[in-house]
Amino acid sequence: SQTIHQWPATLVQPVGSPLSLECTVEGTSNPNLYWYRQAAGRGLQLLFYSVGIGQISSEVPQNLSASRPQDRQFILSSKKLLLSDSGFYLCAWRVAGAIGELFFGEGSRLTVL
Amino acid sequence: SQQGEEDPQALSIQEGENATMNCSYKTSINNLQWYRQNSGRGLVHLILIRSNEREKHSGRLRVTLDTSKKSSSLLITASRAADTASYFCATGFQKLVFGTGTRLLVSP
Numbered sequence: 653s654q655t656i657h658q659w660p661a662t663l664v665q666p667v668g669s670p671l672s673l674e675c676t677v678e679g680t681s682n683p684n685l686y687w688y689r690q691a692a693g694r695g696l697q698l699l700f701y702s703v704g705i706g707q708i709s710s711e712v713p714q715n716l717s718a719s720r721p722q723d724r725q726f727i728l729s730s731k732k733l734l735l736s737d738s739g740f741y742l743c744a745w746r747v748a749g750a751i752g753e754l755f756f757g758e759g760s761r762l763t764v765l
Numbered sequence: 766s767q768q769g770e771e772d773p774q775a776l777s778i779q780e781g782e783n784a785t786m787n788c789s790y791k792t793s794i795n796n797l798q799w800y801r802q803n804s805g806r807g808l809v810h811l812i813l814i815r816s817n818e819r820e821k822h823s824g825r826l827r828v829t830l831d832t833s834k835k836s837s838s839l840l841i842t843a844s845r846a847a848d849t850a851s852y853f854c855a856t857g858f859q860k861l862v863f864g865t866g867t868r869l870l871v872s873p
Binding site: 684686688693694695696698701703709711740742744746751752753754755756757758759761 | 795796798800805806807808809810813853855858859860861862863864865866868
């Protein structure tokens, strides 16, 4: 069966520090991968999605970046965090080319102080 | 920009009552999905309805779709305290775009 792992679950970072959130999927090949951000009490904002290794589409211009160094690994990064980067970050995957459901990780809660 | 907008933003009911949430979207779709999110957790897929379907059922869930009005509704019948969560609609093909969500509180 397929599983998705996302870490760390919680982190508190100072403004200007770097960020790395990691997401891995098991039990499937060539998934479509997604990063979403959710502000407190709000909906989900699509940040990045990837249909293959090294293929990243950015939806929102900002100081975040994403990389997909391996088929089932998706990394969200920042060189210098801003206060506005605080939020709940969710990684998700879907079968390539499918119109079906997204499978979400448990999320990473980031607080920038 | 958000593709879907749910209303109400928040809904508070008693156990046993029905809960109805609505979703409006802006562009043509080939399907619409509903998800549930417990507080502080990831989203879980509930149901998908295709554009050529008007109604779909899954257990206590009933989803309707009106493509002429670009709207969908999610009905939870005989609600339980465990149904307390946020509910989101989502549309899109390669990029799945989510609405703003409805926070449902079911009181015992």
